[in-house]
Amino acid sequence: KNQVEQSPQSLIILEGKNCTLQCNYTVSPFSNLRWYKQDTGRGPVSLTIMTFSENTKSNGRYTATLDADTKQSSLHITASQLSDSASYICVVSPNTGTASKLTFGTGTRLQVTL
Amino acid sequence: DTEVTQTPKHLVMGMTNKKSLKCEQHMGHRAMYWYKQKAKKPPELMFVYSYEKLSINESVPSRFSPECPNSSLLNLHLHALQPEDSALYLCASSQAGMNTEAFFGQGTRLTVV
Numbered sequence: 001k002n003q004v005e006q007s008p009q010s011l012i013i014l015e016g017k018n019c020t021l022q023c024n025y026t027v028s029p030f031s032n033l034r035w036y037k038q039d040t041g042r043g044p045v046s047l048t049i050m051t052f053s054e055n056t057k058s059n060g061r062y063t064a065t066l067d068a069d070t071k072q073s074s075l076h077i078t079a080s081q082l083s084d085s086a087s088y089i090c091v092v093s094p095n096t097g098t099a100s101k102l103t104f105g106t107g108t109r110l111q112v113t114l
Numbered sequence: 115d116t117e118v119t120q121t122p123k124h125l126v127m128g129m130t131n132k133k134s135l136k137c138e139q140h141m142g143h144r145a146m147y148w149y150k151q152k153a154k155k156p157p158e159l160m161f162v163y164s165y166e167k168l169s170i171n172e173s174v175p176s177r178f179s180p181e182c183p184n185s186s187l188l189n190l191h192l193h194a195l196q197p198e199d200s201a202l203y204l205c206a207s208s209q210a211g212m213n214t215e216a217f218f219g220q221g222t223r224l225t226v227v
Contacts, residue, residue: 034215043118043204043218044157089156101170102216104156 003027004092004105012111017080021108023073023090034091035064035075038107044089047075080112120205120219128227129195135222137188137205146188147216148180149204157204163188164210195226 004025013019025033032051036044048057048064050073056065063076077084090105118139127133137146144165149157162170163182177199179191188205202223208216 036218041202041221041223043120043206043220046215046217049215101159101162106156109154 004090004103006090006105006108008108010109012113013080015080015082015112015114018076018078019080019110021075021088023105025071025092027092027094027103029094030068031093033066033073034093036089036091038087038089082112085110085112118205118207118217118219120222122222123220124223126225126227127192127195132193134192135190135203137219138186139207139217140186141207141217143207144185144210145208146182147206148188148190149206151202151204197226200225
């Protein structure tokens with residue numbers, strides 16, 4: 001069964017600090033990996049999308065890395081802000097079909113405090 | 115316009131009611147999706163439409179009936195739901211094909227009483 005596991009489950013950090021979220025996946029064959037931010041009760045918003053040939057991708061204060069050999073990805077958030085408080089979801093797409101059948105991780109709930 | 119618009123935002127319905135959720139996008143995307151998300155859980159795929167045809171049905175009960183009237187619209191018809199069907203229902207769209215970004219709507223918060 002294709003799986004996506006994320007760690008930690010939850011994280012509390014002080015405003016201004018950096019943090020790194022982890023994602024391990026077993027989806028195969030692999031097409032791409034995405035990181036989404038989801039505020040409570042809202043739809044997920046895409047942060048980055050990487051194919052197997054990409055090692056890193058940045059979007060402002062968010063930087064995602066991908067190691068397709070070890071099937072690991074990380075999302076690094078720099079200079080955290082209160083508005084970063086949300087769930088961060090790692091999503092992997094298999095290399096099949098014309099419409100993406102995405103496999104979602106269980107997410108990391110990040111809380112940024114003063 | 116990079117929006118996926120879902121209506122209504124909130125819906126409360128009885129177990130004998132019939133209601134519909136609506137989703138609209140004008141990005142020219144030919145793949146559209148319905149997901150169900152329970153609290154503190156990841157979204158679960160329900161249906162995928164590709165070029166207005168149903169391509170994936172994840173063994174969803176028949177009380178959920180999807181419809182794709184055209185390339186911009188996706189509906190989810192609800193009938194005889196159970197309280198356990200209460201959840202956030204998310205619509206998404208993407209270009210058909212691999213490595214394409216999926217855009218999600220803000221969801222419909224459904225409560226079945």
